[in-house]
Amino acid sequence: MFFDGEYRPIGKVDPAPIQAAVAALPDARWAEQSARQQVYRVHSQTETIPILFDPDMRHSRPTEWPALAEFGPLLRPAMTAIADHHTALVARWSAGQAGYFVRIILTRLAGEGSIASHRDNGFSLSRAHRIHLPIVTHPDTLFAVAGNIRHLPAGELWEINNRKAHAVRNQAPAPRIHAIFDYVVPGEPIDDPDGRLTA
Numbered sequence: 001m002f003f004d005g006e007y008r009p010i011g012k013v014d015p016a017p018i019q020a021a022v023a024a025l026p027d028a029r030w031a032e033q034s035a036r037q038q039v040y041r042v043h044s045q046t047e048t049i050p051i052l053f054d055p056d057m058r059h060s061r062p063t064e065w066p067a068l069a070e071f072g073p074l075l076r077p078a079m080t081a082i083a084d085h086h087t088a089l090v091a092r093w094s095a096g097q098a099g100y101f102v103r104i105i106l107t108r109l110a111g112e113g114s115i116a117s118h119r120d121n122g123f124s125l126s127r128a129h130r131i132h133l134p135i136v137t138h139p140d141t142l143f144a145v146a147g148n149i150r151h152l153p154a155g156e157l158w159e160i161n162n163r164k165a166h167a168v169r170n171q172a173p174a175p176r177i178h179a180i181f182d183y184v185v186p187g188e189p190i191d192d193p194d195g196r197l198t199a
Helices: 016-023 035-039 067-085 087-093
Strands: 007-012 046-052 100-109 114-118 129-136 141-145 148-150 156-160 166-170 176-184 189-192 195-198
Touching: 007 067, 016 067, 016 129, 035 046, 046 067, 067 087, 067 100, 067 129, 067 156, 067 176
Parallel strands: none
Antiparallel strands: 007 156, 046 100, 100 176, 114 166, 129 156, 129 176, 141 148, 141 166, 189 195
16 A cells, blocks of 8 residues: 555564464475465565465455464464554544455565565555564565665564565575565545555
8 A cells, every 4th residue: 555655663563472383384384375476476586375365366355264273363463453553544434344454474585585676556455554574584684665775673563655666685594484464444545656546
């Protein structure tokens, strides 16, 4: 979603429980689903575990993957923080509808890997708040949005302006792991570069 700026802080959670869970995952688990990195060339150096996800990038009724039962309880504090952060927007714009998560994934970027600069497009990606939770990261793993470069520490929740050009460079030899949440506030108006949108 487009907003005035590149990053918005959402909150903080204790990353230790989810860190322990992802540390226990075998490499084969990360290789089970390859559709996202095959469809989106910029993500070719990443691996994904879908939790709520649909290849058609729908904007409602997301598919629950088996990983939801495994990781959902560990991500619940982050989901609660995200929903709480958006309470006022939901009350203002949603006409009695609840805000909801339309996508949640775990994504692992290879050591010394990168995600090339790109803008997220499409109906849903331009109408959802895209929030990152760094789980395993390193000070020399850098996120860039419209030239604003920063390291996102583990446990901090950050919304990124995915409608501006953004990229990632992992200069560490070890992988970087994030959870990514797409949260929708139904009815929210968005002043997007491509025109006025409604979530």
